[in-house]
Amino acid sequence: MSAxxxxxxxxxxxRIDGAATFRTARDNARTIKERREAAQINEHxxxxxxxxxxxxxxxxxxxxxxxxxxxxxxxxxxxxxxxxQASGVHPSYYDDSPETFLTLCKTxxxxxxxxxxxxxxxxxxxxxxxYSQTWENLKLLDGFQFDEVPLIWHKPTGIAPDPGRRxxxxxxxxxxxxxxxxxxxxxxxxxYAATSANIAHAHEKxxxxxxxxxxxxxxxxxxxxxxxxxxxxxxxxxxxxxxxxVLGLExxxxxxxxxxxxxxxxx
Numbered sequence: 001m002s003a004x005x006x007x008x009x010x011x012x013x014x015r016i017d018g019a020a021t022f023r024t025a026r027d028n029a030r031t032i033k034e035r036r037e038a039a040q041i042n043e044h045x046x047x048x049x050x051x052x053x054x055x056x057x058x059x060x061x062x063x064x065x066x067x068x069x070x071x072x073x074x075x076x077x078x079x080x081x082x083x084x085q086a087s088g089v090h091p092s093y094y095d096d097s098p099e100t101f102l103t104l105c106k107t108x109x110x111x112x113x114x115x116x117x118x119x120x121x122x123x124x125x126x127x128x129x130x131y132s133q134t135w136e137n138l139k140l141l142d143g144f145q146f147d148e149v150p151l152i153w154h155k156p157t158g159i160a161p162d163p164g165r166r167x168x169x170x171x172x173x174x175x176x177x178x179x180x181x182x183x184x185x186x187x188x189x190x191x192y193a194a195t196s197a198n199i200a201h202a203h204e205k206x207x208x209x210x211x212x213x214x215x216x217x218x219x220x221x222x223x224x225x226x227x228x229x230x231x232x233x234x235x236x237x238x239x240x241x242x243x244x245x246v247l248g249l250e251x252x253x254x255x256x257x258x259x260x261x262x263x264x265x266x267x
Contacts, residue, residue: 072120105137116179184217188212220243228251229255235259
């Protein structure tokens with residue numbers, strides 16, 4: 001198909017109609033068409049083995065046995081491995097040990113192709129004290145490339161762990177990666193300021209901020225997986241950005257139920 005015909009066929013999409021140049025419109029049209037075709041292929045591969053968008057499940061046990069359709073957006077917000085549960089400040093309600101972080105990273109690397117599409121995007125949140133270790137772990141993800149400059153969530157208020165010696169910490173970081181032919185269709189800044197959510201979950205990422213970053217690549221052909229979804233803010237953000245399918249895994253039954261409720265419009 002010629003570039004002009006491709007743009008004409010997809011022109012009803014705002015990312016085509018509002019493109020600044022024909023080249024941008026052409027590239028966006030190609031990406032939209034490829035994602036739609038990939039989604040159609042996935043539909044023929046079966047369905048996610050649950051009618052619920054959230055499963056009460058351990059990612060370490062789920063990943064080795066999953067055989068359903070592949071996901072082309074992976075949002076990872078693992079426990080950072082900084083022993084936050086022992087800090088007395090914003091307790092984690094789960095094990096936040098370095099061993100837990102490394103185990104989750106290993107599961108992600110070893111079983112990636114069980115659930116991740118050949119063309120996919122990933123956002124991977126991490127603690128800045130784990131910067132080098134996280135970068136090395138992400139190198140193990142088959143086919144993925146990551147931008148060395150992270151996405152930054154700027155928080156108006158932060159934590160001063162040592163006010164007599166260190167400044168207040170007011171941001172969190174995530175590596176943004178892609179594999180195969182996955183491309184973004186809308187360029188955004190790599191920094192977004194939003195107030196901490198911390199309503200349903202002590203470490204919840206604000207939906208507003210996640211929507212902003214998801215808007216670069218999430219659309220109707222997107223299938224998002226969040227292996228440790230907590231209160232489900234990433235699932236809500238992906239749906240708000242237009243994702244066709246979302247699936248979250250959460251070990252804590254209470255958080256899983258809350259995430260399901262919030263996806264149905266509850267507060």
